[in-house]
Amino acid sequence: MNVAENLEVIQGQIANACKASGRSKDEVKIIAVTKYVSPERAKQAIDAGVIHLGENRDEGLLHKISQLQDKPVWHFIGTLQTRKVKSIIDHVTYIHSLDRLSLAKEINKRASSKVKCLIQVNASGEESKHGLNPDDVTGFVQDLKQCPNIEVSGLMTMAPFTEDEQVIRSCFRTLKNLQAEIQQLRLEYAPCHELSMGMSNDFKIAVEEGSTMVRIGTALVGNESEVQ
Numbered sequence: 327m328n329v330a331e332n333l334e335v336i337q338g339q340i341a342n343a344c345k346a347s348g349r350s351k352d353e354v355k356i357i358a359v360t361k362y363v364s365p366e367r368a369k370q371a372i373d374a375g376v377i378h379l380g381e382n383r384d385e386g387l388l389h390k391i392s393q394l395q396d397k398p399v400w401h402f403i404g405t406l407q408t409r410k411v412k413s414i415i416d417h418v419t420y421i422h423s424l425d426r427l428s429l430a431k432e433i434n435k436r437a438s439s440k441v442k443c444l445i446q447v448n449a450s451g452e453e454s455k456h457g458l459n460p461d462d463v464t465g466f467v468q469d470l471k472q473c474p475n476i477e478v479s480g481l482m483t484m485a486p487f488t489e490d491e492q493v494i495r496s497c498f499r500t501l502k503n504l505q506a507e508i509q510q511l512r513l514e515y516a517p518c519h520e521l522s523m524g525m526s527n528d529f530k531i532a533v534e535e536g537s538t539m540v541r542i543g544t545a546l547v548g549n550e551s552e553v554q
């Protein structure tokens with residue numbers, strides 16, 4: 327399937343999930359995750375109307391940027407090493423993987439203007455997953471007061487890879503509840519209006535549970551083995 331056709335299918339599924347949960351489909355941004363595919367394939371997503379693109383490694387991001395004439399809104403969605411902040415900071419609008427104060431301080435130091443950050447939360451408690459323990463998130467948000475170049479735009483999580491829909495759903499609910507807690511703090515630097523949750527396998531559930539950013543790779547642009 328070409329990217330435009332995939333996009334249409336996904337938009338329809340998002341619209342249905344929104345309808346089922348009483349939301350407007352305009353509340354959900356689609357981030358095309360292009361990490362597996364070529365710049366040409368990423369270009370097809372842009373041509374189909376995708377505005378937001380996501381990469382999880384600095385090399386992949388910088389390569390795509392150097393090859394594309396277009397200027398999509400770039401999202402950095404992968405684990406970010408502190409020493410890599412400098413190379414990506416001027417190229418991305420959102421960083422979805424803020425998970426420690428040392429990283430926040432480096433972003434704060436290197437930023438030339440406010441950076442929209444999402445705090446990555448390990449909502450499932452799986453040991454293999456990155457992100458803050460849900461219990462530590464509000465304290466962390468308060469610590470970020472010392473970083474004036476950081477805006478806490480929202481929260482991000484990855485659900486476990488499982489067939490058990492209830493496990494996935496409860497993980498997304500944890501994130502939504504945390505968002506409410508943070509918004510109750512009424513911190514000017516932490517509007518926290520975004521929930522980055524949902525990937526190819528679970529975005530419909532995520533949208534039903536309040537996602538505002540779905541990060542879709544395989545189902546939208548495919549992965550290398552399918553494309554080449």
Ligand SMILES: *Cc1c(COP(=O)(O)O)cnc(C)c1O
Nearest residue numbers: 359382403525526541542543544
């Ligand atoms: C790769 C990746 C995605 C996209 O995964 P798909 O299953 O291909 O849709 C989403 N989020 C993160 C953080 C990723 O690393």
